[in-house]
Each structure stands twice: as structure tokens, then as C-alpha cells.
Amino acid sequence: MNDRHPEAPSEGIGGSSSPRPPRILLRSSWQTANIGDIAHTPGILALLEKWVPDAEVTLWASALGPGPAVRNMLRDRFPELRILNDPPEAEEAAGAIADNDFFLHSSGPRLMGAPELRRWRETGKPYGVYGITFWDSDEATMELLNGAEFVYFRDSVSLNKAVFELGLDAPVVGFTPDAAFATDVLDDEAAAAFLEENGLEEGKFLCCLGRWRYTPWWEMYPRPMTDHDRKVQAYNEHMVDGDHAPLRAAIEEVVRHTDLKVLLCPEDRSQVKVLREQVHAKLPEDVRGRVMLRDTFWLTNEALSVYTRSAGLFSNEMHSPIMAIGRGIPAIVCRWSEQTSKGFMWRDIGLGAWLFDLDYEESRSGIAPAVLKMAQDHEGARAKAAAARDTVQRRHEETMKLLADLLRHRQ
Structure with a gap:
């Protein structure tokens, strides 16, 4: 995509140079x-x-x-x-x-x-x-x-x-x-310790991220709920099972058809509960044993170091996939209308095949097959991620x- 006016404006900030750094x-x-x-x-x-x-x-x-x-x-x-x-x-x-x-x-x-x-x-x-x-x-x-x-x-x-x-x-x-x-902030020491503690091997696991439709800010920064908050949470609870059913289906496919494990990890504190109750707890028992839950919040540097050691991500969140692609790690994004239009940047950088819309059943049904393909075709997925990274x-x-x-x- 080209700028509408690609040339820099002449003399846009004055015409003289300065002896000091900008x-x-x-x-x-x-x-x-x-x-x-x-x-x-x-x-x-x-x-x-x-x-x-x-x-x-x-x-x-x-x-x-x-x-x-x-x-x-x-x-x-x-x-x-x-x-x-x-x-x-x-x-x-x-x-x-x-x-x-x-x-x-x-x-x-x-x-x-x-x-x-x-x-x-x-x-x-x-x-x-x-x-x-x-x-x-x-x-x-x-x-x-x-x-x-x-x-x-x-x-x-x-x-x-x-x-x-x-x-x-x-x-x-x-x-x-x-x-x-x-x-590119990293904490490799913390990531290595976390993987060892949870029995995860580099390149032998996928990361999965879920979330509420609307962030429950009253929990993030504790305060009494308002009437508006209660309406928001009622909507969250109405949508949450359907928003995570495709993730559960994808996890089942990965665990049953590959040797990979799955790590459930949060982008914010509220997502630990969602992942525990809506993903981990609802998995079949024969699948749950190869699915780990990160049950505490972490900072960007440790998370990114873990993502770089994974075989890829699939996510209802946006920025963990962004950081992963920035490091050449495959990442599938699932969006919905409440997240505004930011998810469409996946299409803009050549990853339209890895963008799914949970508001439409036809799109939702493609998530599990796409995740399984990403897990089984590691070299192809890495090549696709690298091409998107290069575009960025x-x-x-x-x-x-x-x-x-x-x-x-x-x-």
C-alpha cells in the first residue's frame, strides 16, 4: 500500500540543520x-x-x-x-x-x-x-x-x-x-525457567490466548460494578462459550494429531479465569493432560521470550500474535466486531488466511483446521510468518x- 502523497513535504520543518541531535x-x-x-x-x-x-x-x-x-x-x-x-x-x-x-x-x-x-x-x-x-x-x-x-x-x-x-x-x-x-524486549532466563517448570520443550508447543469480548475493568482496577458494568458482563458471559469453542476444538485437533503440547497464556489478568474455566476445564480429559495453564500475569519480555520458543500462536487477542510475527513465529488471529478494525492488519500484511471472524460461523469453522495445519506444516508456517514479518x-x-x-x- 502506497502513501497518497509519498514525497516528504519540502522544507516541512525548516530548511536549516542544527548542530545538536534531533x-x-x-x-x-x-x-x-x-x-x-x-x-x-x-x-x-x-x-x-x-x-x-x-x-x-x-x-x-x-x-x-x-x-x-x-x-x-x-x-x-x-x-x-x-x-x-x-x-x-x-x-x-x-x-x-x-x-x-x-x-x-x-x-x-x-x-x-x-x-x-x-x-x-x-x-x-x-x-x-x-x-x-x-x-x-x-x-x-x-x-x-x-x-x-x-x-x-x-x-x-x-x-x-x-x-x-x-x-x-x-x-x-x-x-x-x-x-x-x-x-524486542526479552527475558530468556525467565522463559527458560518457566518452560522447564511446566515440561515444555522449545518448538514442541503452541500458545493459545482467549479473552472476554469486553475487558472487565472493574476487576482489573478493583471498584464496585456499575449498572453498565453488569450489562457488559452479562453480554461477556453470553458470548464467552461460543468465542472459545473454536479454540477448544483446535486444541483437541493438535493434541490428538500431533506430538505438540498447548500453553494457555494471558495478555491481561482477567484472562486467566477465562482460560481456566472456558478452555482448560472444558477440554476432554484425554486432551487436558497436554495443556498447560499460565495462571499468573507476566510482562511483555518474558511472554515474548516464551512465544519465540513456541511453534506458533492462535489467539482471540491481537498483540501477542503481533509480537510473534515480529519474531517470525506463526500466529493465527481470531477477531470480533467489538475489537474494532485492528485485526484487519493481518490481511494487510499478507496473513488473510490466518485471520478468522468469530462473528460468522463460516469463518469460525475454519479455525481448528488452520491451527492443525500450522502445527503439522512447521516449515510452511514459519515461511509464511517470515514473509509477513518482512512485509512489516x-x-x-x-x-x-x-x-x-x-x-x-x-x-
């Missing part, structure tokens, strides 16, 4: 309840490190806590990274806006950093949006996007909506996969080079 204010780290949301930040940082290596980056995070674990993981991998307080004091935020040259909004479910972007825009300094899903169509959001040097969407549905339905006309508008594909990396390179070019011409 400074990027990175708006990212939307939450830490989900290892996939955590992954946006190390992913975009890895891309900047590779393609804009001279840049000084300051992270303005929405959330890095509770506790120091996520912050420490980022510092271990990116020791030169500057991180604002969470949240920053007014003076610190104003200083970051004044000191930096370019505001980069990282990947996410929408324009999450819009309030800070509005403050930045008042300075007249340039900014860009990198790999979001788009469903906000209000006038204020469109004004912000139209003022960007570039706007990249992480799925073609979002891109088409913004351009052809709403007339987005920023200088550069296009597609780039979610930055989380580039995530080429697009990341093209879009990051545009950013680097913009920074070279800053004032």
Missing part, C-alpha cells in the same frame, strides 16, 4: 494492564533506535505503573531513554514541549494522546501519528490529524475511513503496521525513513 517527544505507553499495550512503546523505541539513531527521545507515558517493573524493563533495553514522571508535573510537561523538536504519537487503538497533541500544536512545531486504528471522527480529531506531517494507520479499514469517508488530507497519509511488531519491516523502514528525513530538515 529531539523527539514520544507519546505512548497507554496502559500496563495488557502486555500488548505495553509492547507499543518498546516497539516504537526499537524502530527509532534503528532508523533515527541520532535522535534523543523523551517518553511521555500515560501509565508505567503500578510498581517499577515496566519502567525498569524499558530502561534496561533503552538506557538513554528519558522518561517523564507518570504523570508529569505541569512544569516538567511544559519543559518537554519546549525542549523537543518533534511530537511522535505512537501506535494505539485511536488518537490516545490527543490532549497533549493539542498543547504541542500550539507551539507550531511539527508532529506525526504512527500506526493507529481510527474510529474517532469528530471535528477536533480531524483537525489534529490534518495538521500532522504524516498520519499512518495500522489497518486499511481505518485508512480508508479517514481518507475516503472523512477527507483526511495531511501531507502524508498511509499504512504502517503497529509499532509493537518491532518489540519494509513498511516500517519506509515510514521511519520519512521521519528521519523530516528531522534532518528541522529548524
